[in-house]
Amino acid sequence: MAGFLGRRFVLPLLGLFWLAVTTVPFLYLALMSFKTQEETYSASIWALPKSFNLVNYEEVLRGRFFTYLGNSVLVVSVSVVLIVLISAMAAFALARLKFRLSGPLFGLIVAGMIVPVHVTLVPIYLLTRQIGLYDTPFGLIGPYVAISLPISVFILTEFMRQIPKELEEAAELDNCGPFAKFFKIFLPLCGPGVSTVAIYNAIQLWNEFIFAYVLTSSPDKRTLPLAVWDFQGQYQTNIPAALAVVTLSCLPLIIAYAIGQEHIVKGMMAGSLKG
Amino acid sequence: MTSISFTHVAKNFGKVQVIRDVDLDIAPGEFCVFLGPSGCGKSTLLRMIAGLEAASAGEIRIDGRLVNHVPPAERQVAMVFQNYALYPHMTVYENMAFGLKQTKVPKPEIKARVAEAARILQIEALMDRMPKALSGGQRQRVAIGRAIVRQPKVFLFDEPLSNLDAALRVHMRSEIASLHRKFPSASFVYVTHDQMEAMALADKIVLLHTGRTAQERGSIAQVGSPLDLYYRPKNRFVAGFLGSPTMNFLSATLVAADATGATVELTGGERITFPVDARSLEIGAQLTLGIRPEHLAPASDATAQTIVRPVEMIEHFGEFSFVYLTSGESMPLIAKVQGETAMPPDQRFRLGVPAASCHLFGPDDLALPRIAGA
Numbered sequence: 314m315a316g317f318l319g320r321r322f323v324l325p326l327l328g329l330f331w332l333a334v335t336t337v338p339f340l341y342l343a344l345m346s347f348k349t350q351e352e353t354y355s356a357s358i359w360a361l362p363k364s365f366n367l368v369n370y371e372e373v374l375r376g377r378f379f380t381y382l383g384n385s386v387l388v389v390s391v392s393v394v395l396i397v398l399i400s401a402m403a404a405f406a407l408a409r410l411k412f413r414l415s416g417p418l419f420g421l422i423v424a425g426m427i428v429p430v431h432v433t434l435v436p437i438y439l440l441t442r443q444i445g446l447y448d449t450p451f452g453l454i455g456p457y458v459a460i461s462l463p464i465s466v467f468i469l470t471e472f473m474r475q476i477p478k479e480l481e482e483a484a485e486l487d488n489c490g491p492f493a494k495f496f497k498i499f500l501p502l503c504g505p506g507v508s509t510v511a512i513y514n515a516i517q518l519w520n521e522f523i524f525a526y527v528l529t530s531s532p533d534k535r536t537l538p539l540a541v542w543d544f545q546g547q548y549q550t551n552i553p554a555a556l557a558v559v560t561l562s563c564l565p566l567i568i569a570y571a572i573g574q575e576h577i578v579k580g581m582m583a584g585s586l587k588g
Numbered sequence: 589m590t591s592i593s594f595t596h597v598a599k600n601f602g603k604v605q606v607i608r609d610v611d612l613d614i615a616p617g618e619f620c621v622f623l624g625p626s627g628c629g630k631s632t633l634l635r636m637i638a639g640l641e642a643a644s645a646g647e648i649r650i651d652g653r654l655v656n657h658v659p660p661a662e663r664q665v666a667m668v669f670q671n672y673a674l675y676p677h678m679t680v681y682e683n684m685a686f687g688l689k690q691t692k693v694p695k696p697e698i699k700a701r702v703a704e705a706a707r708i709l710q711i712e713a714l715m716d717r718m719p720k721a722l723s724g725g726q727r728q729r730v731a732i733g734r735a736i737v738r739q740p741k742v743f744l745f746d747e748p749l750s751n752l753d754a755a756l757r758v759h760m761r762s763e764i765a766s767l768h769r770k771f772p773s774a775s776f777v778y779v780t781h782d783q784m785e786a787m788a789l790a791d792k793i794v795l796l797h798t799g800r801t802a803q804e805r806g807s808i809a810q811v812g813s814p815l816d817l818y819y820r821p822k823n824r825f826v827a828g829f830l831g832s833p834t835m836n837f838l839s840a841t842l843v844a845a846d847a848t849g850a851t852v853e854l855t856g857g858e859r860i861t862f863p864v865d866a867r868s869l870e871i872g873a874q875l876t877l878g879i880r881p882e883h884l885a886p887a888s889d890a891t892a893q894t895i896v897r898p899v900e901m902i903e904h905f906g907e908f909s910f911v912y913l914t915s916g917e918s919m920p921l922i923a924k925v926q927g928e929t930a931m932p933p934d935q936r937f938r939l940g941v942p943a944a945s946c947h948l949f950g951p952d953d954l955a956l957p958r959i960a961g962a
Binding site: 486497501 | 640687691
């Protein structure tokens with residue numbers, strides 16, 4: 314009886330509650346961004362906008378928004394491609410190749426997760442200046458890849474370990490060396506893991522603020538999280554416009570997640586073995 | 589035509605020796621089955637032919653060529669795995685063509701070879717499907733197809749039917765047998781723990797034992813044709829492994845031995861004489877008499893050699909019945925009797941013991957030699 318009640322009522326209620334926790338702030342944000350400035354101050358903060366006017370968006374898009382967006386897309390996409398490639402290769406080696414110290418090496422890489430990024434800020438700032446990458450979007454890629462690798466290697470190693478040994482042996486009989494095994498069998502089979510790593514890191518890096526703040530200075534080199542900050546300063550009296558910036562910077566992530574989510578759920582492993 | 593030979597081959601996993609002192613020759617075109625209980629190393633032996641496991645000692649030769657250090661892809665072998673091991677992200681066609689692509693076979697030839705294999709296995713309609721959209725039997729066919737297209741000199745099968753249901757297993761068994769007829773020049777090596785499969789398919793059975801016996805006498809218990817192993821088991825393990833229900837083993841005392849045969853006395857006082865040479869043993873030696881359930885038949889009082897024991901229970905199967913008799917040993921004596929047998933429990937049942945079907949095992953569990961012409 315308790316199980317029945319739990320399944321029919323408690324779990325759906327908890328689900329609805331959590332849905333509200335996650336979506337209400339975004340809905341509030343989006344709705345506010347359509348309001349005029351007067352409405353923001355005159356009406357209740359929970360009131361719907363009188364009309365869906367796009368004035369705030371027009372104003373924001375006429376500014377430097379696309380420069381920031383371009384920088385973010387460039388930095389995040391290059392970083393994510395590098396993270397996926399490097400972490401998948403490392404995971405393949407750690408999970409499937411037999412070599413001395415593979416266990417301790419895995420432990421060492423995963424231990425990287427406990428290093429707080431802030432303690433690396435000053436050395437990275439100095440290094441970036443020395444190699445001449447300060448104030449370029451490319452200066453961000455190195456630290457982004459480095460801080461994302463431990464968790465990515467951790468996730469993908471688990472995925473690689475779960476791929477049945479027989480598939481690897483079948484590949485060996487089919488004349489696959491380590492590279493063919495990796496690119497033609499393991500990487501495609503780790504699709505869900507690769508998606509997880511790509512989406513997780515894309516979200517983290519898309520929102521990353523502190524490295525972007527320390528390693529770039531000119532407005533045309535900065536990424537979206539700093540743009541929001543810039544706009545906040547620029548429109549401190551225009552709250553709906555600032556919220557329009559926030560809404561716009563969230564959108565690419567939400568779209569990417571909606572597409573990628575399906576890919577994660579799709580069980581690519583189904584049918585490889587019996588069952 | 590390809591032969592395979594093992595010379596003093598051993599395999600250790602850490603400190604555990606799973607294969608010990610294997611000497612074996614598999615003739616070109618032969619269908620050889622590795623049979624044995626779990627953990628006897630039969631799959632390991634097969635994987636050593638494939639190159640997926642390295643031998644810890646000894647030599648493995650394929651076609652006379654030492655292959656101990658030759659990578660799997662260069663051994664001209666193809667393997668069908670127990671779990672099929674189809675690449676889940678490739679279609680049936682891609683699965684079958686993958687190995688050929690990797691060895692840079694020209695595209696038109698790949699197409700032709702895959703089409704031919706698909707025709708043989710009747711899977712032409714499945715070529716665009718993904719493995720997850722196939723039934724167990726279809727996946728098994730694709731796995732076999734993947735082996736065929738490589739035109740290997742040796743086909744290796746690692747318990748390929750163990751994941752199929754009973755009816756499909758019998759069907760696929762006959763397909764594998766017909767595959768062997770279609771590729772007469774290729775040697776087939778097949779691993780199974782199912783004695784029926786082994787008896788049905790094999791030209792040669794290699795029966796492996798495990799544990800202490802394997803450590804003392806080497807991994808191979810006996811090599812021979814299926815009927816060789818059935819009728820002339822070399823030791824008690826082989827005698828007990830083949831046949832279902834298993835062979836009856838009765839404690840016996842040697843009372844006479846000469847050039848024509850041996851006479852033993854059972855715990856029930858019955859004396860049985862049969863053509864086995866036991867002259868090397870002393871009178872009074874404690875031995876084991878082995879007789880298969882299917883060789884015991886209901887007998888009349890006039891029958892020469894009989895065992896009489898009370899009935900414990902009867903299992904009816906229509907075509908035959910299993911009669912369980914109190915034997916005085918740890919296991920009941922089982923007789924496979926044709927047709928139906930109605931008999932109340934505890935009634936004494938007389939069974940005839942044909943002399944030619946008796947086996948005698950010495951204290952070391954080795955079979956005593958049969959007298960020629962018997």
